[in-house]
Amino acid sequence: MTEDLVLPAPREAATDATDAPGEPLLVVEKLVKHFPVKGGFPIRRTVGQVQAVDGIDLTVHVGESFGLVGESGCGKSTTGRLITKLLEPTGGSISYRGKDITHATRRQLAPIRSEIQMIFQDPYSSLNPRQTVGKIISGPMEINGLEPEGGHEKRVRELLEIVGLNPEHYNRFPHEFSGGQRQRIGVARALALEPKLIVADEPVSALDVSIQAQVVNLLQKVQQELGIAFLFIAHDLAVVRHFSQRVAVMYLGKVIEVGDRDSIYTRPRHPYTHALLSAVPEVNVGGEDTEDGEDVPQRERIRLAGDVPSPISPPSGCRFRTRCWKAQDKCAAEEPPLIQISGNHAGHLTACHFPEEPTIEARDEDIVLDPALVALEESDD
Amino acid sequence: MWIRFKRDRTGVISAYVVLFFFLIGLLAPVISKLYGKDPYTVYADERPELFDSAGVPVQPNGGISGEFWFGLEPGNGYDVFTKLLYGIRTSLMISVAVTLATVLTGILLGVTAGYLGGKADYWISRVIDFLLAFPAQLFFIASMPVVVSLFVSPRDETPVYVRVVALILVQWFLGWMSLGRILRGTTLALREREFIEAAKVSGAPPGRIIRKEILPNVVTPILVQGTYMLPNFVTAEAGLSFLGVGIVEPTPDWGQMFAKASTELVMQNDITYMFFPGISMIVFIVAFNLLGDSVRDAFDPKTAR
Ligand SMILES: Nc1ncnc2c1ncn2[C@@H]1O[C@H](COP(=O)(O)OP(=O)(O)OP(=O)(O)O)[C@@H](O)[C@H]1O
Ligand code: SF4
Ligand SMILES: [Mg+2]
Numbered sequence: 001m002t003e004d005l006v007l008p009a010p011r012e013a014a015t016d017a018t019d020a021p022g023e024p025l026l027v028v029e030k031l032v033k034h035f036p037v038k039g040g041f042p043i044r045r046t047v048g049q050v051q052a053v054d055g056i057d058l059t060v061h062v063g064e065s066f067g068l069v070g071e072s073g074c075g076k077s078t079t080g081r082l083i084t085k086l087l088e089p090t091g092g093s094i095s096y097r098g099k100d101i102t103h104a105t106r107r108q109l110a111p112i113r114s115e116i117q118m119i120f121q122d123p124y125s126s127l128n129p130r131q132t133v134g135k136i137i138s139g140p141m142e143i144n145g146l147e148p149e150g151g152h153e154k155r156v157r158e159l160l161e162i163v164g165l166n167p168e169h170y171n172r173f174p175h176e177f178s179g180g181q182r183q184r185i186g187v188a189r190a191l192a193l194e195p196k197l198i199v200a201d202e203p204v205s206a207l208d209v210s211i212q213a214q215v216v217n218l219l220q221k222v223q224q225e226l227g228i229a230f231l232f233i234a235h236d237l238a239v240v241r242h243f244s245q246r247v248a249v250m251y252l253g254k255v256i257e258v259g260d261r262d263s264i265y266t267r268p269r270h271p272y273t274h275a276l277l278s279a280v281p282e283v284n285v286g287g288e289d290t291e292d293g294e295d296v297p298q299r300e301r302i303r304l305a306g307d308v309p310s311p312i313s314p315p316s317g318c319r320f321r322t323r324c325w326k327a328q329d330k331c332a333a334e335e336p337p338l339i340q341i342s343g344n345h346a347g348h349l350t351a352c353h354f355p356e357e358p359t360i361e362a363r364d365e366d367i368v369l370d371p372a373l374v375a376l377e378e379s380d381d
Numbered sequence: 382m383w384i385r386f387k388r389d390r391t392g393v394i395s396a397y398v399v400l401f402f403f404l405i406g407l408l409a410p411v412i413s414k415l416y417g418k419d420p421y422t423v424y425a426d427e428r429p430e431l432f433d434s435a436g437v438p439v440q441p442n443g444g445i446s447g448e449f450w451f452g453l454e455p456g457n458g459y460d461v462f463t464k465l466l467y468g469i470r471t472s473l474m475i476s477v478a479v480t481l482a483t484v485l486t487g488i489l490l491g492v493t494a495g496y497l498g499g500k501a502d503y504w505i506s507r508v509i510d511f512l513l514a515f516p517a518q519l520f521f522i523a524s525m526p527v528v529v530s531l532f533v534s535p536r537d538e539t540p541v542y543v544r545v546v547a548l549i550l551v552q553w554f555l556g557w558m559s560l561g562r563i564l565r566g567t568t569l570a571l572r573e574r575e576f577i578e579a580a581k582v583s584g585a586p587p588g589r590i591i592r593k594e595i596l597p598n599v600v601t602p603i604l605v606q607g608t609y610m611l612p613n614f615v616t617a618e619a620g621l622s623f624l625g626v627g628i629v630e631p632t633p634d635w636g637q638m639f640a641k642a643s644t645e646l647v648m649q650n651d652i653t654y655m656f657f658p659g660i661s662m663i664v665f666i667v668a669f670n671l672l673g674d675s676v677r678d679a680f681d682p683k684t685a686r
Contacts, residue, residue, distance in 0.1 A: 081578075084582050085582075086578050086582065106584065110584060113583065113584035114583070116582075118578070118579065118582045120578065120579060122575055125574045126574075126575035126576050126578075127576055128576040128594055128597070128598070129598070130597035130598055139585075139593070140583035140584075143583050143584050143585050143589065144584055186579075189579065189583075193583065
């Protein structure tokens with residue numbers, strides 16, 4: 001993956017003012033998605049709502065890589081599917097380049113369909129087993145009436161080369177490829193439409209650790225050289241660390257902290273972000289801290305207890321309060337707003353009544369809330 | 382997959398047997414022309430010297446001779462060989478038509494239910510449950526005359542094609558559910574696969590998704606189920622004709638030959654008559670079912686033999 005990518009010149013010049021880097025590309029406001037829970041006999045009726053996404057605000061700028069992080073089940077995929085219009089939002093709004101697409105139908109969406117693409121989590125289910133690689137990648141072009149110079153086949157070969165695959169594999173079927181290669185095919189398919197925004201839903205979490213880095217590098221290259229904005233979804237902070245300029249942390253359908261990379265990784269304020277960070281393996285911390293000439297300090301240890309509460313009946317007030325070591329009465333009564341807390345950099349927003357210190361250095365005492373872990377450690381001593 | 386099938390000796394042999402039967406059916410007019418007889422000639426009138434006073438062939442074994450290879454039918458004295466050829470032809474034509482109709486219906490309703498989900502799925506599934514609860518054999522027997530009378534008044538002579546159409550309709554009506562249900566399930570599972578979402582994200586209309594993404598992935602269950610259904614339709618059709626509600630004399634039909642074989646006159650005087658339609662049908666059904674097994678094995682290497 002060291003060879004330079006051969007990239008075709010951008011097809012259309014960026015004449016549009018909204019194409020300039022830094023302009024908001026995608027704006028999501030108060031986005032809500034509830035899934036009805038059906039039950040009852042003999043007449044099935046709605047007995048509850050899974051509050052998968054419950055009022056989130058996000059802005060992705062042109063050419064920016066944005067990371068969305070959260071534990072399993074917190075609504076990351078749902079958010080991605082809402083943005084790519086695979087799901088119909090329950091409330092809120094999504095606008096793309098200033099155009100409201102919240103409830104756009106397939107036809108209304110047609111002009112911008114090609115600009116928002118998606119890379120999927122599972123490379124084994126995201127490629128149709130009965131289509132050749134060529135068909136898979138040229139399909140989107142066919143649907144959108146794209147007629148690249150030199151025909152579809154030439155373009156597909158070009159794309160295969162861009163994602164680091166042999167163009168001669170044009171006529172092969174997906175089962176002849178490994179997971180990493182399949183994911184590259186998925187990337188090529190997303191690139192076929194020359195999108196401006198790619199939603200990548202845990203694009204590497206199904207891959208071998210050794211291959212993850214390769215695919216992340218590929219995505220990074222694509223992002224930087226083609227100037228495509230990325231919404232990169234991941235379930236831990238390690239993967240998005242080197243990839244994303246800005247990061248949002250989700251918990252139970254809400255964004256609880258958002259900010260640029262440095263703010264989130266070195267000056268987090270929300271207790272949950274602290275907990276997530278302490279779960280990041282130490283080895284890849286390196287990088288920024290040492291370059292700044294600082295010693296790598298011992299990091300804090302936080303081990304949360306219990307599971308994420310059910311999104312069907314989330315806790316009142318702050319949703320993290322059932323697992324938070326700082327929770328007080330106010331947390332149950334009032335929902336903390338997502339605001340810039342004093343001491344935060346601009347654009348670093350946190351939703352917490354009693355934020356933590358902006359550091360990730362080791363505390364006097366580790367926070368270990370899991371009774372089983374406590375018992376384990378005690379027996380160790 | 383094709384290679385796996387070819388390695389399966391039983392499968393290949395039964396495929397040839399099945400093919401042989403279809404060729405016979407297809408070429409029945411050619412064969413009988415070469416052979417020089419047809420299934421409608423009443424040899425009891427044409428060549429009375431071959432029959433005794435009761436209408437039973439004089440020669441032993443039902444009148445088998447160099448001239449009448451499979452003998453003659455007691456009573457009217459039809460030529461058994463050509464009759465069997467044409468009988469196979471009629472039966473297979475009807476069964477193939479029923480299979481095509483049921484497969485098409487199964488695809489249409491099953492894939493629709495699975496892909497659309499929600500209300501459409503609910504109602505199609507309820508219809509499937511309802512129809513599956515019908516006692517099929519009883520329904521066939523009871524409804525055949527009803528369906529026929531929809532086309533012609535009972536006093537008139539019923540044309541052959543009406544009986545054929547009625548047979549197809551009745552079997553189709555209760556035949557599509559199993560495939561429909563299987564396809565509904567497969568489509569439901571496929572719909573959740575990410576490549577369907579990928580197609581949606583690139584703006585594919587539902588029609589294209591069904592044609593290009595779903596249908597190629599349900600070919601296997603269709604073929605497997607189809608090879609199981611066809612022999613069942615052959616026996617069902619034979620059963621109906623045997624019971625006298627299907628194809629009737631003088632139109633030759635496989636099942637109706639059994640009916641003839643079990644009449645008193647034939648039973649008591651000419652056991653050999655039963656032999657030809659019986660053996661041929663057993664061979665056909667067994668071969669076709671073995672073929673079905675082999676097709677399934679070839680498509681699905683996980684199931685052990
Ligand atoms: N189609 C659906 N119907 C009902 N509930 C759903 C549906 N899709 C998701 N959910 C629920 O919404 C919640 C959020 O799901 P989502 O897939 O967005 O989580 P996630 O953050 O992507 O998790 P993971 O890391 O496991 O992919 C979950 O509780 C899930 O059970
Ligand atoms: S608001 Fe309260 S419960 Fe929620 S994270 Fe902050 S301190 Fe913990
Ligand atoms: Mg997910």
